Amino acid sequence: MYPFWEGLGIHSTLYLAVVSAFHVLVSHLTVAAAWFNLYLERRAVKERREELYAYLKRSALGLLVFAYVFGALAGVGIWQTTTSANPRGISTLIHNFVLFWGSEWYMFLIDVIGIIAYYYTFDRVSRQTHLRLAWILALGGTGTLSIIVGILSFKLTPGLWLETGNSLNGFFNPTFWPQVFLRFAFMFAITAAWSVFVAAGLPKGYFDRERIIRKASAFGLVGLIVGVLVWLVWYEPALPLRAKAILPSPAIPQPTFPMIYFGLLATFIGLLFALIAPGRQRQFMALGALAIMFLAIFGAERTREVLRKPDIIFGYMSSNQLLFNDLPARGIVSEERALAQTGMLGHLPFVPAPDAIASTSGDMTFGIGDPEVSMGRALAIQQCGSCHSVSDQTALTIAGVRLDLRSQAFLLKRRNLVTADQIDTYLKAIGGFPYMHPFVGSDAERRALARYLEAFLHHTYPETAELAKMQSQAR
Amino acid sequence: MTVGEMLKLMRDPLGAPFYPPALQVLLVVTWVLHIFFVTTALGTSALSIFAFTAKKGAGLWLQAGRLAARLTPNALGLGIVTGIAPLLFVQTIYDPLWYAANTLTGFWSALFIFVVMGGYSLAYVFYLKGSRDGRLLFTAILSLILLFLAGWVMHVLHAVSIRPEQWKQWYMPSGVIDTRGVTFHAYNIPRLVFLLPLQAVLSLAVVMMFASWYLRKRGDDTSFLHWLAALGRTMALVVSPLYGLTGLAWAVTEGPEFGATTLIAVPLVAIGIALTIYFLRLKQPAIRAPLSLGVWLLAVFGVAIVREAVRVASLARYGYTLADYPYHFDWGSILVFGVTTIVGVMVVLYLILVLYQANASQEGTVSLRVERLGKVATGMLGAWFGFFVLMGLYSTFVLR
Numbered sequence A: 001m002y003p004f005w006e007g008l009g010i011h012s013t014l015y016l017a018v019v020s021a022f023h024v025l026v027s028h029l030t031v032a033a034a035w036f037n038l039y040l041e042r043r044a045v046k047e048r049r050e051e052l053y054a055y056l057k058r059s060a061l062g063l064l065v066f067a068y069v070f071g072a073l074a075g076v077g078i079w080q081t082t083t084s085a086n087p088r089g090i091s092t093l094i095h096n097f098v099l100f101w102g103s104e105w106y107m108f109l110i111d112v113i114g115i116i117a118y119y120y121t122f123d124r125v126s127r128q129t130h131l132r133l134a135w136i137l138a139l140g141g142t143g144t145l146s147i148i149v150g151i152l153s154f155k156l157t158p159g160l161w162l163e164t165g166n167s168l169n170g171f172f173n174p175t176f177w178p179q180v181f182l183r184f185a186f187m188f189a190i191t192a193a194w195s196v197f198v199a200a201g202l203p204k205g206y207f208d209r210e211r212i213i214r215k216a217s218a219f220g221l222v223g224l225i226v227g228v229l230v231w232l233v234w235y236e237p238a239l240p241l242r243a244k245a246i247l248p249s250p251a252i253p254q255p256t257f258p259m260i261y262f263g264l265l266a267t268f269i270g271l272l273f274a275l276i277a278p279g280r281q282r283q284f285m286a287l288g289a290l291a292i293m294f295l296a297i298f299g300a301e302r303t304r305e306v307l308r309k310p311d312i313i314f315g316y317m318s319s320n321q322l323l324f325n326d327l328p329a330r331g332i333v334s335e336e337r338a339l340a341q342t343g344m345l346g347h348l349p350f351v352p353a354p355d356a357i358a359s360t361s362g363d364m365t366f367g368i369g370d371p372e373v374s375m376g377r378a379l380a381i382q383q384c385g386s387c388h389s390v391s392d393q394t395a396l397t398i399a400g401v402r403l404d405l406r407s408q409a410f411l412l413k414r415r416n417l418v419t420a421d422q423i424d425t426y427l428k429a430i431g432g433f434p435y436m437h438p439f440v441g442s443d444a445e446r447r448a449l450a451r452y453l454e455a456f457l458h459h460t461y462p463e464t465a466e467l468a469k470m471q472s473q474a475r
Numbered sequence B: 001m002t003v004g005e006m007l008k009l010m011r012d013p014l015g016a017p018f019y020p021p022a023l024q025v026l027l028v029v030t031w032v033l034h035i036f037f038v039t040t041a042l043g044t045s046a047l048s049i050f051a052f053t054a055k056k057g058a059g060l061w062l063q064a065g066r067l068a069a070r071l072t073p074n075a076l077g078l079g080i081v082t083g084i085a086p087l088l089f090v091q092t093i094y095d096p097l098w099y100a101a102n103t104l105t106g107f108w109s110a111l112f113i114f115v116v117m118g119g120y121s122l123a124y125v126f127y128l129k130g131s132r133d134g135r136l137l138f139t140a141i142l143s144l145i146l147l148f149l150a151g152w153v154m155h156v157l158h159a160v161s162i163r164p165e166q167w168k169q170w171y172m173p174s175g176v177i178d179t180r181g182v183t184f185h186a187y188n189i190p191r192l193v194f195l196l197p198l199q200a201v202l203s204l205a206v207v208m209m210f211a212s213w214y215l216r217k218r219g220d221d222t223s224f225l226h227w228l229a230a231l232g233r234t235m236a237l238v239v240s241p242l243y244g245l246t247g248l249a250w251a252v253t254e255g256p257e258f259g260a261t262t263l264i265a266v267p268l269v270a271i272g273i274a275l276t277i278y279f280l281r282l283k284q285p286a287i288r289a290p291l292s293l294g295v296w297l298l299a300v301f302g303v304a305i306v307r308e309a310v311r312v313a314s315l316a317r318y319g320y321t322l323a324d325y326p327y328h329f330d331w332g333s334i335l336v337f338g339v340t341t342i343v344g345v346m347v348v349l350y351l352i353l354v355l356y357q358a359n360a361s362q363e364g365t366v367s368l369r370v371e372r373l374g375k376v377a378t379g380m381l382g383a384w385f386g387f388f389v390l391m392g393l394y395s396t397f398v399l400r
């Protein structure tokens, strides 16, 4: 429906993955830090413990600059990158939930103005007033988190929305509640590392240093354990069957699970260490812990996103941005059904008709000046491009090493599909994989796609061209 | 497929959850705040650089440079936050335009955020580490360049979005699809000059007068504040006529394409003249600063309407109008938004009052009335969660 942006150097979805992992780390840290700071500030007020303010000030400046600047910006960044990578996916979310997002915006405004007020009024307002600001920050952050979870979880489990078309059903969907609690628990582990980082930077003689570290790691450990429990007994059971089938499939690339388990274990051990030996904590250790968590979160969030493959909105829109089901409650009919009848080329604004496609022998078709191959390229972009690299443009070559993380050529080679005929046969059955939709289009179009993929494969791995030649000679 | 048919087909089948013209109003209004804050950031950044280079960071300029460097990151933070609101509304009612522009310019759209992050963090670095004496000046300069680049990307996105007749051609120049999204397909320099550098000077000028008014109340150095306000006024006076002229240049370069020459020219020239007269007659820039701020925001509001009118005129060429954008009243989300608006406005008001009062005097006190407001607002924020959970229970167990 829209022009397609494949990415440059790396695939568009990888831009997204990096930005979002970073955002998740920072935003969760921010929310939990607001609660932890509130806890400390309450003690400071109640027990008249002036020293605690030294920690709070440091933490607040760090949060102001790091969390609110980078965290918030990365949030906008996710938006921009998804918009470029998969506009119709975000469009579905926007058109369902724009007013929820608008509500989140207020919470976000509260967070941003709140932290500015919090930081710039430390010694200027009464203790009570400042404590109220701490409350507002904690509540505002939690509000932001609660709202965004409704929107995010909708993508995987739209639940009753698929029948009623009512945004409330989509928002408060089957994985909404477990995910809110899951995130709320895990974020304390992230914040524990942050607090250790801030506290370890306080002067050596500062007598509350170790108490803060101990408190923070206790918070973190509880969060971690509760989080794992919520995952096991509530979140995972709420996942749709099809998503459970994706979990062990190759759609989730290899080191993901070990990375997550390692991250959990390392965090557990790290926090335990901090709890037992708070005096031995150094800033670099906390940074290391944050880095490990970044990797684990990267893996976990990727997994959550991949679980709904091959859909961008589970049961409604495919990854290549077409509606494949009806939604009678909203008078919406499947787009794929009609396109399967008419064929693809020329029937969507940015999927050109055959006569609009030039068959030059340029780089884009690997020097092959054949109209069929050029047509195939248009189809590869539309049908496979949102999940795979379908050209050289997204294969970064660094020092002679080709980094094609999602290359279709690589997969074809691995499958030993070296001729257009073999690929064509394969395409007929591609819907059999749990993580891919069937090809949509006419037989001639499928054939054209196979021709393009063959050309891409032979260009990327010249030895496969030899193989193909040998096979045809043998026959 | 005609351009009009294409635009209609590209609309999201779900439609808008509310009356689209109302969302259009929100789009225009929130954009006023957005552009005010980002231009303030650009202006203050430029001022701090000027103070530490051309004026060698001496005397009054040193104070001005420090103040400006402190304002830049905060203004930018607010500019970003207020940018999110129009971002929501533009893709709700102008989804065909916004999504086409962001995919055709995909690379820059994705890179945009790194550019802003760079500009933002460098602005912070300069404020925290350099603004005392002008060290690390390159951070300030690089920051300004990056922020300007961000504005350029915004401008290109918008320019691409209002030219639907060319999308296909940009996507497949001479029949070969280009999925890289690196080309800046459309821009209009007078428009950009009008919206960014000139408005940056005007926003800066108004903010200088406002700072003078505000800091005077807490008894800061009056000779500096007097100088600051007078300088602000002079800058505004010099730039206002240029502003009108550049508006005219925008009208004659971009207008004919959309049949919107007079539509752009008349209001923008009028705004330029009105501002010139206002600043000419402004004799006590510090004392009148709140009024000047109001006048300037009103002018920007006028510009925002013109901007929107250009988009409407462009689409009207293809018989496309928001009036027939599909919508339905989605009561659930309207209710959530309504309630959150009340709570949000109360809390934000409280926060702003605290910030304002705490820094308006040397010792910093918050009045009892504001404190009472705070109690109520915080209570409302807590109660919001009760409301939210109730909505959730209702949707989970009752609504089918």
Ligand code: HEM
Pocket (backbone or CB within 6 Å): A076, B031, B034, B035, B038, B079, B080, B081, B083, B084, B085, B086, B087, B088, B090, B116, B119, B147, B148, B150, B151, B152, B154, B155, B156, B158, B159, B161, B191, B195, B196, B307
């Ligand atoms: C330093 C940063 C920024 C600068 C200098 C900047 C500048 C601008 C300018 C000049 C325009 C008007 C473009 C035109 O009409 O030709 C604009 C529009 C806009 N900006 Fe920004 N901006 C910045 C950051 C942001 C951010 C971070 C966001 C999002 C969160 C954002 C959201 C928007 C939106 C939604 C529009 C309206 C687009 C439309 O109406 O089609 N901006 N900005």
